[in-house]
Amino acid sequence: MALLETTKLSKSFGGLRAVSDLDIAIEPGTIHGLIGPNGSGKSTFFNLVTGVYQSDPGSRIVFDGTEITNMPSHEVGALGIARTFQLLRLFSDMTVLQNLMVGYHTHVSYSILTAIFDRGAVQRYDARTTEEMMDLLEFIGLADYAEMPASELSGGQRRLLALGRAMAMRPKLLMLDEPAAGLSPVNVEHFLAIVMKLKEKFGLTILIVEHILKVVMETCDTVTVLDYGEKIGEGTPNEVKDDHAVIEAYLGQEMDDDEVRAILRT
Amino acid sequence: MTATKNRLIAAGLAASLVAGMATVAAAGEIRVGITMRMISENGQKYGQMVMDEIDMINKAGGINGNTINATLLNDECKSDKGVANATKLIFQEKVHLLIGSTCSSVSLPIVDVTAKAEVPQIIPHSTNAKITQKGSAWVFRVPVSGRYYAGVNAKYVGENIGKKIAYLCAADAASQNDCEAMQSQMKSQHGVEPAYAAQVQEKEVDFRTHMQKIKTANVDGIMIAALAETMARALTQSYEAGIPASVRRIGSSSASNSPVPSIAGDAAKGVFFAAAYAAADRRPIARLFNEMVRKRYNINAPDHDFSQAYDLIRIVELALGRADLKLDSGSLAADRTAIRDAIASVENYQGLASGPISFCAAPTPQCRDGNRTAVLIAYTKGGENYVTEVLARVTMPADFGL
């Protein structure tokens, strides 16, 4: 059974159909890529799944056996879907460690009353959580910056922090929205290596939206191609790479297929 | 470099703090603290008048050779700030006498502060009856207390106009208050019920039905309790309905506002209201005062804010002159008591106020509400350039309204 499955998922903004009758199934344990030109509905898809947008009537999203269509974001998060944002949306004025602690929020077991009246219990609990989060920071290589405000980090470190914050949710499904955007090739490699290690360690399923096709082609098990909110192709990277419709959508018709393949390979 | 600078700033701050805190009591100096509402332009001006008058006393040689050192603070008509000011003046400035406040909502809590600290307090302009009912031995009130005002109209109307009175009461709080006070006073003073009584909207425009009914009721007077514009409309319609001028129109407290004569025009003629001071007062003292305020502060018709502040300063001058003051470092409590007793001994002071002001020693409202006489002011001509006259002076018994 698929971990995440959407049926006839649609979303219109006024007259514009950003996502249209989309059926996507993400198998557990895989890395699923989502590609398509700008405005093809990739980010909208993310926002629909994570409850940031409300989908149109008739849409259906099922995650791990639970229907999550139009479920509020925080409940989706609690079920085990974590995501990053294209523009990161870090909690800039909070420290690196605090960012992760927020990610851990759904697992915190003490109530507000405990927080108010039993500071000792909170301190003990938070100390354990902190240790756990420090391990995670160690893993992604930000442990030295734990007490630093997120705003002080470099671009590459911020992407890692966004990843760490999502991982602090202990998700089953990790959705990465253009994680490599703005990174140097070396940093992309570094980042992907960490993602792969995390996947190993926590048995993650990953959905990745990416513009840099090389990333998708090298890491994904399955790739879905969107154009104007519709699915125009799906399969292994190799299958998709040779699909005429995909090439057309991506690069227009003027180019020769061989030329396109050459670009895709680099 | 920066460290030195920091230290310098810190030292400077500390020095200025200490300087601000240490008020050295100079002998031969009567310290007076004043807390008033100093936010409006008028407030500024009568605050200025109080300070100017004190200056003039000092320039003329002070009081028995002692100068008055006055500190004026603004309470913005807010009780918390007033209490802070009073506390500061009493404990830090160590004043011998506290003047304030202009607002009842500030004088009410300050009475407790002065009573506890045993500092004489004299009030320039707060009418709330409860201020003197708290039983403080340290408080004196120059203006007419609200409890007298409530009965003034009823007394005059019952004795001079008649007892069959119709009432039109608008729904705003002030008018409701005035209306209820008048009705209950007519009952308790003269034993009569309203001949006709009706509630109208706060901004009612059509009074014709009421006026027709009042006309047939054949009354001696009509009390119109409403805000200025509403009152003006009702006055005009009362003449349109054919109620003759012989039926006196009685205004609520807002009748003193200028929109009443300017909107109602001729219909405002004869309408009267109670006040503590009339700029139309023909006595020489009042005419001189009006002239002084006009020259010094560019105000044409000073209201009771000015007259009461002026009276207060004269009373303070009188009392300080009588008090036996030592004014040295150990005599603060004794001097405060002496000043209190001196104010309590003021009797029959004839100033600008509507009537003579007398205090006495007992900590009762009878003793501490100095002025029991209100003046009734009537319009003799309506319109933009309206004219008023003093219709009557009404003195109430000392224990009235208790």
Added chain:
Amino acid sequence: MTVATAIVRPFTQAVGKLSAVHRLAPWLLVYLLLLPLPYVLSGLFNDYYVYLANRICIFILLTVGLNIVKGFCGQVTIGHVGLYAIGAVSSALVSLHLGAPFWVSFPIGVLVAGVAGIIVGLPSVRLEGAYLALATLGLGESVRIMIAVTPLFGSSTGLIGIPTPEIGGFVFDSFERYYYLLITATMIGIYLSFSILRSATGRAFMAIREDTIAASVHGINVPQYKLLAFVISALYAGAAGALFAHMPPGYIHHNNFTIIEMVTLLLMVVLGGIGHIWGGVIGAIIVTIIYDQTLEFYFYQPLLFGLSMVILVMFMPRGIGGVIDRYFVTRRFIGAREGKTDGAP
């Protein structure tokens, strides 16, 4: 910087050592040190300074509450004085009309304000920024106007003779005595705000302030936490109000709760450091002292406060607390660069 280090380091080290004994030890020590303050103040200066200390305590309770909703949760509210008024009036009414002692009327006042906090907070579910500010301003002003026109709530006369608290024959009827009540409430208030803000709840508030969508995606029920922040801040305002109402001379009036008071509170929080855990405390102390020192220049006071607000927002948006934070961050940054993490709190 070296001077600051010399002052701060022994202090943080001492706090660290005390905390090791018991987490409440530093709090208890500060409380015990502050208890005899009235005697120090009236001995060194005079009783007026005791009164000022009391005012500061009430302001601290208000600003600590305001800082939770505004500084930590990022919800712009101008309704805080309305809640302050509700706490004051309800506690006063319960003790005036039902004859209940302070120890009953106080919690009632706090609770009523807390419930009102839900109402003031409700617009925050849909509105943000200036619109939320306007909505809360409207609610706060409505409260004041309700008080101003309702005879039961005091209308133009105000509520007079609100009884002074007493416990076992000890009457809190002077500035000195009332101070014990206030300093206790204030210390507890500050301590509880620490407890709340340094827990998952506090982190959730900050996350909402930083990025609502990201907070929500990371499992935070945003509307619920916003309301919670409003209610907690309302409880603080209610406590401050009730303590203000019963403070000798026991008098409240609707003009104690105007927009001017609200602006003063905002100035305190902004100056002290919005979102800084000590921000409200620092701001309340400094603004009250400056206000007192400039009392005789009342004509220029609004100008002074208005200008300082503008200058603060432009040049020191994070206030004094922000400067302190900055100092610690720089130290940590240097520590991280040198490969060691400095154990600053």
